[in-house]
Amino acid sequence: MGAAIDLLVKRAEKLKEPEDFNVVLLNDNYTSMDFVVDVLVLIFNKDEQEAERIMMDVHRKGRAVVGKYTLDIAVTKSEQVHSLAEQNNFPLRCVLEPS
Numbered sequence: 001m002g003a004a005i006d007l008l009v010k011r012a013e014k015l016k017e018p019e020d021f022n023v024v025l026l027n028d029n030y031t032s033m034d035f036v037v038d039v040l041v042l043i044f045n046k047d048e049q050e051a052e053r054i055m056m057d058v059h060r061k062g063r064a065v066v067g068k069y070t071l072d073i074a075v076t077k078s079e080q081v082h083s084l085a086e087q088n089n090f091p092l093r094c095v096l097e098p099s
Contacts, residue, residue: 020099021074022065025081027058031090039092040066043080068099 023044025036033055040051044066057064069077074096085092 018070020068021071021096022099023067023069023074023077023081023094024063024097025054025058025066025092025094027062028091028093031085031092033059035085035088035090036092039081039084043077043084066094071096 025039036055036058037048037051040046040054041048044051046054046066054064054066067074067077078094078096081092081094
């Protein structure tokens with residue numbers, strides 16, 4: 001019975017929270033500012049004011065973190081950005097970085 005308890009303790013010690021990733025939106029010289037704001041509202045659920053602030057950070061600094069998510073959600077958000085950009089003929093891109 002003691003071995004079973006030791007095994008349960010070892011398994012519990014190995015569990016940890018999933019790693020989070022930042023979704024980083026990248027600037028380009030072609031995607032309209034209005035489209036970037038729309039992406040931030042539609043995909044990242046930002047309100048209009050915060051979306052405009054983030055869009056200006058992307059424009060001025062070349063990049064901005066738009067959200068922090070677990071890997072599967074970050075990948076989904078990134079794919080949504082790329083798909084929507086492609087549908088609208090924009091080269092908008094984002095990358096994932098460990099947070």
